Amino acid sequence: MVTAEDVTLVQSSWAKVAPMADTAADLFYGRLFEIDPPLKELFPEDMAAQKKNLMQTLAVCVNGLSDLGEIVPAVKALGQRHVGYKVKDEHYESVGAALLWSLSQGLGDDYTAETAEAWTKVYGVLSSTMKEAAAELV
Ligand code: HEM
Numbered sequence: 802m803v804t805a806e807d808v809t810l811v812q813s814s815w816a817k818v819a820p821m822a823d824t825a826a827d828l829f830y831g832r833l834f835e836i837d838p839p840l841k842e843l844f845p846e847d848m849a850a851q852k853k854n855l856m857q858t859l860a861v862c863v864n865g866l867s868d869l870g871e872i873v874p875a876v877k878a879l880g881q882r883h884v885g886y887k888v889k890d891e892h893y894e895s896v897g898a899a900l901l902w903s904l905s906q907g908l909g910d911d912y913t914a915e916t917a918e919a920w921t922k923v924y925g926v927l928s929s930t931m932k933e934a935a936a937e938l939v
Contacts, residue, residue, distance in 0.1 A: 803926055807919035808866045814916050815863040818907045819856075826852035829903040837895035843887055862927060873930060880931025884938055893928040900924060 818825050830848060834841045844851060858879070865872035904920060905912040 803922050810916050810919040822856040825907050832902050833899035876930045877934035880934035884935045897924045
């Protein structure tokens with residue numbers, strides 16, 4: 802369960818990463834394609850728009866965490882659109898690992914065990930919501 806403390810930790814750590822969004826997005830995709838090279842084929846050649854999209858969506862999700870019910874419909878719709886991008890359930894694991902690694906790089910000493918745990922839970926909720934909505938389409 803995502804607790805109020807988790808939400809606070811995710812939001813305060815995100816506030817530290819947001820000013821370096823471009824670097825964080827570079828770190829994220831660099832790591833993702835390193836740990837799961839075949840995923841590169843799902844993305845367009847020009848990643849600039851994709852990087853911006855990802856960071857903006859994460860920002861909306863992070864800001865919306867205080868009231869999860871509010872963002873669930875948008876997260877479900879996002880999950881269903883990902884079926885069209887050929888994204889499979891197992892890909893969410895690589896994306897989660899790359900996300901946590903990028904956060905650890907961006908946050909340095911501020912990436913505490915509690916912060917890691919909070920992000921793991923939040924990513925778990927977001928990705929499960931996306932995957933469940935995707936499964937409803939099949
Ligand atoms: C919490 C998890 C995720 C978030 C917040 C997220 C966010 C986004 C956003 C905002 C877009 C832009 C298009 C749209 O809004 O429909 C997008 C597109 C895309 N995402 Fe994700 N995504 C997530 C997970 C994944 C995973 C696990 C994969 C697997 C590799 C993936 C691969 C893609 C691809 C291939 C596109 C389309 C790129 C294109 O053709 O322009 N995403 N994602």
